[in-house]
Amino acid sequence: MRAYLERLQQQGQVHVIDREVDPKFELSAVTDKVQRTDNKVVLFNRVKGTQFPVLTNIYGSRERLAQILGIKPGDFSRQWTKLTNLGTKVEGGYTRTVPPPSDLIDCKMSDLPLITYCEKDVGPYFTAAVFYAKEPETGVGNLSFHRSMVVSDKELRCRLAPRHHLTLYHEKAEKMGKHLECVMMFGPPPELFLAAAAPVPYDVDEVEVAAQLRGAPIEMRPCKWVDLMVPASTEMVIEGRFLPNERRPEGPFGEFMGYYVGVGNNAVFEVLGVSARPGGLFHSILSGSSEEVLSLELSIAANIFQRVNAVLPGIVDVTCNPFAFQTIVKIRQQYEGHARQVLLAVMGAELTWAKSVIVVDEDVDIYDIQDVVWAVLTRARPDQDTILIPGVPSFYRDPHKDHWGRIAVDACAPFARRHEYERKRVPGAREVKLEEYLGKRT
Ligand SMILES: Cc1cc2nc3c(=O)[nH]c(=O)nc-3n(C[C@H](O)[C@H](O)[C@H](O)COP(=O)(O)O)c2cc1C
Numbered sequence: 001m002r003a004y005l006e007r008l009q010q011q012g013q014v015h016v017i018d019r020e021v022d023p024k025f026e027l028s029a030v031t032d033k034v035q036r037t038d039n040k041v042v043l044f045n046r047v048k049g050t051q052f053p054v055l056t057n058i059y060g061s062r063e064r065l066a067q068i069l070g071i072k073p074g075d076f077s078r079q080w081t082k083l084t085n086l087g088t089k090v091e092g093g094y095t096r097t098v099p100p101p102s103d104l105i106d107c108k109m110s111d112l113p114l115i116t117y118c119e120k121d122v123g124p125y126f127t128a129a130v131f132y133a134k135e136p137e138t139g140v141g142n143l144s145f146h147r148s149m150v151v152s153d154k155e156l157r158c159r160l161a162p163r164h165h166l167t168l169y170h171e172k173a174e175k176m177g178k179h180l181e182c183v184m185m186f187g188p189p190p191e192l193f194l195a196a197a198a199p200v201p202y203d204v205d206e207v208e209v210a211a212q213l214r215g216a217p218i219e220m221r222p223c224k225w226v227d228l229m230v231p232a233s234t235e236m237v238i239e240g241r242f243l244p245n246e247r248r249p250e251g252p253f254g255e256f257m258g259y260y261v262g263v264g265n266n267a268v269f270e271v272l273g274v275s276a277r278p279g280g281l282f283h284s285i286l287s288g289s290s291e292e293v294l295s296l297e298l299s300i301a302a303n304i305f306q307r308v309n310a311v312l313p314g315i316v317d318v319t320c321n322p323f324a325f326q327t328i329v330k331i332r333q334q335y336e337g338h339a340r341q342v343l344l345a346v347m348g349a350e351l352t353w354a355k356s357v358i359v360v361d362e363d364v365d366i367y368d369i370q371d372v373v374w375a376v377l378t379r380a381r382p383d384q385d386t387i388l389i390p391g392v393p394s395f396y397r398d399p400h401k402d403h404w405g406r407i408a409v410d411a412c413a414p415f416a417r418r419h420e421y422e423r424k425r426v427p428g429a430r431e432v433k434l435e436e437y438l439g440k441r442t
């Protein structure tokens with residue numbers, strides 16, 4: 001991540017803030033403002049109460065995520081599928097073992113930046129830690145994110161949502177009467193960050209996926225307190241274990257849907273030790289911000305793309321822009337009724353996230369929600385082109401069934417009359433360089 005940050009700094013994409021900021025609200029307020037204005041990366045050099053700098057919004061744009069993978073921003077689903085094709089080998093192996101750096105610093109958890117994000121949050125949380133653990137029986141490695149409430153130097157309480165792989169590992173270890181060893185990494189290589197957000201099948205090792213994304217082996221070093229390896233370039237590592245048969249209150253916390261989630265019983269992580277590279281960069285993510293939603297969105301979209309593309313022709317691209325509950329599919333219409341079949345296929349391909357599905361033609365920019373809405377309003381008849389599916393659950397945390405039911409909209413031009421829907425175009429409009437026309441008059 002440090003190397004990637006340096007590259008972004010050379011490109012002028014980083015705001016470096018030397019003024020002291022308060023980790024309670026101020027840091028998250030400044031990040032929020034930047035995300036709503038030029039959306040650059042923010043590096044806070046002086047954060048009250050810690051010697052470590054804090055990095056926010058590094059993964060907060062589609063362009064930056066595409067740059068990491070060396071692809072075009074509008075071609076994520078297809079490229080992701082190609083890069084992570086099952087069985088793609090990496091020359092030199094997925095990982096290579098290296099000795100731990102000699103200058104690692106041992107520290108306490110309270111030495112790290114302890115950031116409180118929202119008004120009614122119970123206290124500081126870690127939001128950007130990548131968890132790494134191994135399946136208790138098979139040893140397959142899993143990467144994932146779980147918000148964690150800081151309780152003391154020795155204890156964190158972590159939101160392990162139902163059905164997530166780490167949750168299943170933890171439950172399995174419990175049945176075996178064992179602790180689950182686990183590490184939390186801040187600032188692992190960017191490819192690990194992307195692999196951690198991705199819904200990869202249970203039996204696939206996500207460190208191997210990260211190596212596929214990188215196209216080169218990941219250098220891993222042994223941990224100090226647990227029997228796991230971590231990428232040697234990781235900025236900070238919290239080593240520990242989940243306690244079996246123990247759940248303790250966690251929350252309230254303002255999370256990704258934009259609401260507070262109240263107090264609930266969640267998993268307990270016992271901290272065994274913390275290490276940092278000198279000058280360790282602490283990564284922080286504002287829950288629900290573009291940095292979080294985008295990483296979720298991209299991998300959900302790639303998943304849907306793979307499944308729908310396997311059964312239907314003409315799938316050009318898929319996105320969940322601007323929020324993970326929505327799926328927008330761009331198609332090249334092949335026959336009458338094609339768009340409807342795409343809607344049905346998405347409904348079957350994604351049971352949790354695709355609350356709303358919209359299918360559009362190739363001339364619509366699916367990353368521009370205004371353009372998508374334009375297509376819906378000019379090409380869809382509400383009485384004929386909308387399909388409502390009642391009575392099916394989707395997002396799992398839904399005690400009042402607010403997310404039940406689904407909506408699908410066919411916003412493609414009518415197949416037989418699609419020639420009547422050619423978009424008007426002003427030649428040259430997109431290429432105009434305004435500064436050549438608006439130069440100052442002398
Ligand atoms: C920044 C970020 C934060 C997340 N926070 C949580 C969380 O607090 N709890 C949770 O269960 N999932 C959270 N998720 C979702 C999972 O980490 C994500 O879906 C991951 O793919 C799950 O891994 P798995 O498929 O190996 O179970 C978060 C995702 C991102 C990108």
Ligand SMILES: [Mn+2]
Pocket residue numbers: 142143165199200201202206
């Ligand atoms: Mn997984």
